[in-house]
Amino acid sequence: MKKLTAQQVREIWLKFFESKKHSIIESSPLVPVNDPTLLWINAGVAPLKKYFDGSQIPPNKRMTNIQKCIRTNDIENVGLTSRHHTFFEMLGNFSIGDYFKKEAIEWGLEILTSPKYFGFDLNNLYFTYYPTDFEAKSHWLRLGVPESRIIASEENFWEIGEGPCGPCTEVYFDRGEKFDHRGIELIRDDIENDRYIEIWNIVFSQYNSKPGLKREEYPELPNKNIDTGAGLERIVSIFQDTKTNFETDLFMPIIKHVESLSRVPYSGQKEYKIIADHSKTITMALSDGAVFSNEGRGYVLRRLLRRALKHSRTLGLNEPFMHLLVDDVVKIMEIQYPSVKDNVLIVKKIILIEEEKFLQTLTEGERQFNLLLAKADKVISGKDAFKLFDTYGFPIELTAEYASEHNLKVDFDGFNEELELQKERSRSSRLVEGSMHTQDERFLRFELESKFVGYTELKTNSKVIAVFDQGIVLDKTPFYAESGGQVSDKGSINGLEVLDVIKLPNGQHLHIIEPAFEVGEMVVANIDQDNRNDIIKNHSATHLLHKALKDVLGKHVNQHGSRVSSESLRFDFNNFTFPTTSELLKMEKLVNEEIKESHKVNVTQMNLDDAKARGAQA
Incomplete structure (x- = not known):
């Protein structure tokens, strides 16, 4: 079998799917942009939800990516198993209403077994399918996979609430009897093991999940999609023939550095794995604009750092050292994610401060x-x-350890009750919405042209070209539809108030209004000019604020969301610490000085790349 580096695996994946006419999508930041439903980007499909739920049409219906992800639902397993990580990279290929099962399975087997690509021996691969998905099974059989290597599993159905869902097929690599003498019952019965490694999940998103319906009653999606995810760390472990993911080139440089600091030889100890995983997660998250804090994602990072420091004591590391590992993480990751090296000094400083605080906390x-x-x-x-x-940052594991030394026990049930109450408070502080929106076939199929003329016209004589339950579409409209964090225009159509304006998947503007119109009817669309002017002012102010943030806090600051209305603006941005009062006042002064200058605004339309080339900030 080939011996491949992690970067070679990445390159083979992207080049293969690019040859199948997929657009390569850059990895999104770990901190979600304009998505309050997620704490972290946790899957390759997460940044593409807008395409899967039909709210937007992608420029290319075929896409591929390598997405950096964070998942923290089972932190305690990291270090105890061969494959659990908090930070990982997911290889993905996606189809939005284009190819489906036949091509997805054909290309899947091609990249896995062709000597031009991964070149796995088919005899080492097993495939699972949902018991009623005979089409998927027949495709594997048609391609020459022995029936004995195709296993039905009730677990092979992807569903996370109302919205797109469907059966899936998974690919497993058999590492041999040296890892477990048991056979394929480990796959069939979903038993945790180190022999059969799941490396790829191909989801056939073909149904709309509906509350109250059985799976066999789910309606078909108007657009059937492909969503796949393959674990880079697992695939690299196979190519580099390592016992666990941690002995690969994705982690060993970190482990070697810790080994030199502790002078304790590495032989698979969980402490090394915990430190390697958590240092990578913390470095990558801070580089993408996250910060340590007592809630949300900042609390997750604080917990990871404290857990790593707690376990480092076993290796004799009692002084701050995590900040020293940042360079190792950067060297491993910069080839795929160049921006990780932009803020190395700041990231090191933040981690060192947090380490020192916790070690003091540990003493207290x-x-x-x-x-x-x-x-x-x-x-x-x-x-x-x-x-x-909670108050002193003292890990429950240390409490239990010290209690044991004094012949005491810890009321873990009572502790967990308190912890759950705190988690509930944290959950209630943010919107939780795991499922995608339901596709609306009428909107997806509606392709009549509708022009937005609101940059030059505030009142139009227009024709109604479509009537939906929610509202109407005009052949031309002065109404701006809510987009990019900016609210829609207010105004009226034939004297009736327009309640909202939203953008349909194919770009038309849907005016939410009372159902009092017919297709072909001529109407007068009139926006509230005073309201529009107030929105314009706040929109311009967001750009001034963005520039002031960069000038005062640093060039690393970028927009991570906004809300612009006639009454106010909200600007979400990344930074490593919270701005001081002095910095806030300085930024306020800079923005107000620019407002007083009353600069002339020139409006020019161009594509995004040209705008960025001329210095525009997104």
Whole structure:
């Protein structure tokens, strides 16, 4: 079998799907942009939801990417298993209403087994399918896969709430009996093992999940899609013939550095794996604009750093050292994600400050624990354990360890109850919406041209070209549709108030209004000019604020979302620390000075690449 580096695997993947007329999509930042439903980008498909739910039509219906991801639902397993990570890279290929099962499976087998690409021996591969998806099974059989290597599994159905869903087929690589003497029952019965490694999941998104319906009753999607995800770390582990993912070139440089600091030889200890994984996650997340904090994604990063420092004590590392690993992470990742090297010094500084704070916290936590000993009667209560954890940052594992040394137990049930209450408070502070929106076939199929003329005309005589339950579409309209964080225009059509304006998948503007119109009817569309002018002012102010942020905080600052209306503007941005009062006042002064200058605004339309070449900021 070939010996490939991680970068060679990435390049083979992208070049293969590019040869199949896929557009290569750059990885999105780990911190989601304009998506309050996600804490982190956690899958290759996450940045593409707008295409899968039909709210936008992609420039190319075939796409491929390598997406950096963070998942933290099972942090405690990292270091204990061969393959759990908090940061990972997902290889993906996607079809939005273009090719489907036949091509997805054909190309899947081609990239996996062709000597030009991965060149895996077919005898080492197994394939699963949903029991009623005989079409997928027949495609594998047609391509020469023995029936004994195709396994039905009830687990092979992808569904995360209402919206697009469907059966899937998974690919497993058999690493041989040296990892487990048991056979394919490990796949069939979904038993955790180190022999059969799932390397790829191909999802056939063909149904609309509806509450109250059985799966066999789900309606078909108007556009059938392909969504796949392959784990880079797992594939690289196979090519480099390592016992776990951690001995590959994606982690070993970090482990070697820690080994030199601790002078404890690496032989698979969980502590090394935890430090390597968590240092990569923290470095990549901070480089993408996340910050340490006591809630949300910042709390996740703080937890990872503390967990790594806690386990580093076993290796004799009692001083700050995590910041020293940033260079190792950058060297591993910069070839695929060049921007990771842009803020190395700042990232190191932030991690060092956090390390020093926690090591001080650790000392204070130990002092608080000793105070608890005086009142503890055989058990450290859940409330006391949680107070140590939440107020003093003292990991529950350390509380349990110290309690054991004093012949005490910890009320873990009580601790978990307190932790769950805190998680609930955290969840309620942000919008949680895991599923995609349901596709609307009428909108997807509606392709009549409708022109937006609102940059030059504020009032038009227009023809109604479509009537939907929600509203109407005109052949031309002065109404701006909500887009890019800016609200829609207000105004009226034939004197009736327009409640909202949204953009349909093919670009037309849908005016949300009372159902009082017919196709072909001539109408007068009139926007509220005062409201538009107020929006314009706040829109311009967002650009001035963006420039001021870069001037005061640094060139690394970028927009991560906004909300512009006639009353106010909100600007979301990345930075490594919260702006000080002095910095806020300085930015306010810069923006107000530019406003006072009353600069003339010249409006020119051009494509995005040309605009960026002329210095425009997105």
